[in-house]
Amino acid sequence: MYFGVNEIRIDRKVSELDRFVLDFISIVQNFSKYVIINGYVAILLGRTRATEDVDIFISQMNKDKLKELYDTLLNKGYWCVNSDNFDELYEYLSSGIGIRFSQKGEIVPNMEVKFAIKTLQKEALLDTIKIKIYGEELIISSLERQIAFKRYYLKSDKDLEDARHIEKILGEKVNKEKIAYYKKKIENDA
């Protein structure tokens, strides 16, 4: 694993989960800014656990643009688990509710997509790191942000372990002030 400036190169073997995420993101990135958050970030960095759902924020967009993205996903072999009614899906997203996509005929793994609506969510789209896996790229949330959210907001055993793993992987490169900054933001937002 090579840590550059706002960039990590991982020469890892690609899992089925990675392939699912890389393929989905290759479509989404043509329509919107995005950022991958939560468990998959830790998994990408080597955590020994699997997940059945991957969480991303995308920029808020108007209905026409979302329809283009939605139609493209359907044409590329995905289905939306929530509903087949596009108007309903737009309402969900606009209300801050995630919608899940999986490959047709599957529900695992699935991608939970949310509009970044709240301030902290919008900030996640800006505080990112690029992950390079051979020729492909993914944008993930900053690792300090992930540590803070898992440790001070989500707090389940799994999340605390994820936070610990990420912190250990970062080692001396971890920015403790940044973790403290997000901790404060989370507490104020609660």
Place this chain on the structure above:
Amino acid sequence: MTLKPGRMNFVDYWADFVRNNDDEIWSKQQNKLIDSQIQSSREFFRELFKEDFEAKARKYMREMGKINGLSGKVIPIEKAIEDSKK
């Protein structure tokens, strides 16, 4: 909430392994776990919802609180199997 010592030790052990080995080595080990879980989950749900997959899968995910804003309502897998037969 604090981490259980045994699990915490393993998290530390594995993170050290990741840091001290080539990506290809740790990812090969990690992928065995991830790929097998995904494959078995896929097979399980294909079998469970084999006819009318999308409608049954959607109903299951809704009852699990995984979609449409519901949260935390977990149903036993036995009920999901029973429902899938309806």
